[in-house]
Amino acid sequence: MKYHISIHISPYEIDNYQTFIHQLRRNLNYVEDDIIFTPYLNLSNYFYNWDNSALSSQFFINKFNTLNKIVEDYCEVDSIVNYEEKILGAFSYKTLFLNKYKDKVDAFIWFDSDMIFPDNTLSCLISSHQSVHTKHCIISPQIVRLWDDTWDVLVNEKYMDTPASHDNYFGFDGYSLYKRNDEDVFLDTNKQKFKFASGWCNLISANLFRDLIDFTYDLGHYGPDDTFIMCLLDYYKHIGKDINQYIVRGVVVTENYKHNLNQYKDYITKNDN
Numbered sequence: 001m002k003y004h005i006s007i008h009i010s011p012y013e014i015d016n017y018q019t020f021i022h023q024l025r026r027n028l029n030y031v032e033d034d035i036i037f038t039p040y041l042n043l044s045n046y047f048y049n050w051d052n053s054a055l056s057s058q059f060f061i062n063k064f065n066t067l068n069k070i071v072e073d074y075c076e077v078d079s080i081v082n083y084e085e086k087i088l089g090a091f092s093y094k095t096l097f098l099n100k101y102k103d104k105v106d107a108f109i110w111f112d113s114d115m116i117f118p119d120n121t122l123s124c125l126i127s128s129h130q131s132v133h134t135k136h137c138i139i140s141p142q143i144v145r146l147w148d149d150t151w152d153v154l155v156n157e158k159y160m161d162t163p164a165s166h167d168n169y170f171g172f173d174g175y176s177l178y179k180r181n182d183e184d185v186f187l188d189t190n191k192q193k194f195k196f197a198s199g200w201c202n203l204i205s206a207n208l209f210r211d212l213i214d215f216t217y218d219l220g221h222y223g224p225d226d227t228f229i230m231c232l233l234d235y236y237k238h239i240g241k242d243i244n245q246y247i248v249r250g251v252v253v254t255e256n257y258k259h260n261l262n263q264y265k266d267y268i269t270k271n272d273n
Helices: 011-028 057-068 090-101 121-131 149-154 166-170 174-178 206-211 225-238
Strands: 002-009 034-042 080-082 107-111 136-143 186-189 200-205 243-255
Touching (some): 002 011, 002 090, 011 034, 011 057, 034 090, 090 107, 107 121, 121 136, 136 149, 136 225, 174 243, 200 243, 225 243
Parallel strands (some): 002 034, 034 080, 136 243
Antiparallel strands (some): 107 200, 136 200
């Protein structure tokens, strides 16, 4: 089967992307299926004044291209460097590649640049997708406790005693997930409403976008994708469509706020707009 992996990167996230690439390369050791990887480096002149920046845009392009070489022998890399205004965020970027690949792959796996994910994440998501018989599905890893209890359906049980708060979530050390984990990994069906954060290592079957969901550029550049998908799938399930969210219990991922790398902010000049 064939899978599409995507990630949208702003220039100040380039060192987070380095962490991501090293994790992706380790994950690819355990994947035998065909992978198309589309990293998108967004250097849009709408956001950034490169003529007045201390670092040139070429600095980020060189680093981006060097990092992509780490995985290019293990997947098909369809990298994009953007200076234009059509794609300004992760949502419009998804619109771009969904239009290109929804009829060419079996599922999409979405990442954010600051994710921490174990070495078995991709293999578990893919094997889970191949084991279910639901044409329209989302497969989600587990997460640590977030800012409110509406996310608890996805939270791994070892983190359930952590009080739900922004402070605890933002202070969580994502690298602690690399501890040896003897927990059994198994697939569970979400019996509650869909809960979904679009870039948190979720796998989404391509059939959802062929048959039920359409992203269009007029929906904007950032923000609505996870809520839009959650509400739409809840509606479809309510009227009898065979749609499920499955949870890979024992595989835990997180955004790594505590060690988020953003040392380039003072070297890039943003436009007044």
